[in-house]
Amino acid sequence: MRLIIFLALGVCLLSCNEKETKQAFSKVTVNTLYEDSLSIRAIELMGGSLAFAGNNGVFGSIDLRTGQVRTNVQQFDSITPEFRAVAHTSNDFFMLSVATPALLYKTGGKGRMELVYKEEGEAVFYDAMTFWNDQEGIAIGDSIEGCMGIVITRDGGRTWNKVECADLPKAVEGEGAFAASNTNIEVMGDKTWVATTAGRIYFSPDKGKSWEVQNTPMVSKEPTQGIYSIDFYDENLGVAIGGDYTRPEANTANKAITRDGGATWQLIADGQTPAYKSCIQFVPNSGGKEMVALGFTGIAYSADQGNTWKELSGEPFYTLRFLNDSVAYAAGKNRISSLVFQ
Secondary structure, eight states: OHHHHHHHHHHHHHHHHHHHOOOOOOOEEEEEEEEEEEEEEEEEEETTEEEEEESTTEEEEEETTTOOEEEEEOOBTTBOOOEEEEEEOSSOEEEEEOSSSEEEEEEOGGGOEEEEEEEOOTTOOEEEEEESSSSOEEEEEEEETTEEEEEEESSTTSOOEEOOGGGSOOOOTTOOOOOSSSOSEEEETTEEEEEOTTSEEEEESSTTSSOEEEEOOOOOSSTTEEEEEEEESSSSOEEEEEEETTSTTOOSSOEEEESSTTSSOEEOSTTSSOOOOSEEEEOTTSTTOOEEEEETTEEEEESSTTSSOEEEEOOOOSEEEESSSSEEEEEEEEEEEEEEEO
């Protein structure tokens, strides 16, 4: 009787383990949710909705249950802003425009957006934003007067203050960030990583109060080269991708990984697929082994922490966000789509 019980338990354990084993993706199905003559580089999952903002001042949301799309247009005087960065807290949605004047909006009263920060100047160009929590958030931009442009809120986004150059590392000549997918900034707990065109990472251990530079081996000799996107699975494991969008076939020194929180970075799949990509994200619940990278060059997938990759689709997109471990949402030129991985 005891032997039968042990055998039954063993079969159960084997069966449970088989059910828990996740199969590597072999294909992706693309379903269009929204089409318009827009460039959309910033999306954000907010509860049961996907919020987005793009060029022509257009912003909106998609109800992921019903598929209903709501859009609006934000103007500032005679200016129609181009938005490439969005973020959210539990209560508010934020969007930030590129070029000058930089315009940062949050949800206001009566369904309107409220301007909470404006910055003017020939070199002003903001690229990405996110929040550590419901009170503290950060937006990053290209360097001005020798340091990266960084603005921070500590009051839920009602007011934003620019970090003084004296409190930041000195920027490399022409250093900035790519406003390609709103994914060149990552936060995890109190920690923050900001990826730049110079192939460097600005790291803060204390929510933007102090900063240091982490160097990477990523290609960065030309203004169009550098890190376009980063993602962290936990406080130690992170990945970076980029390359050169003017030479999208180039695949050397465009992918790197860290296993010590960014202190050191090593190239992965160097000289192999994928080449240029504008966004990379870890697959949720994959133990940090699986990741998806995409760009206008298509969708690529790795099941072994970036050592080897396969192209799943030639469909072009700029950015993506995972809903769960098999469904993501992607945006690009003229559309937003769901991606179902199998």
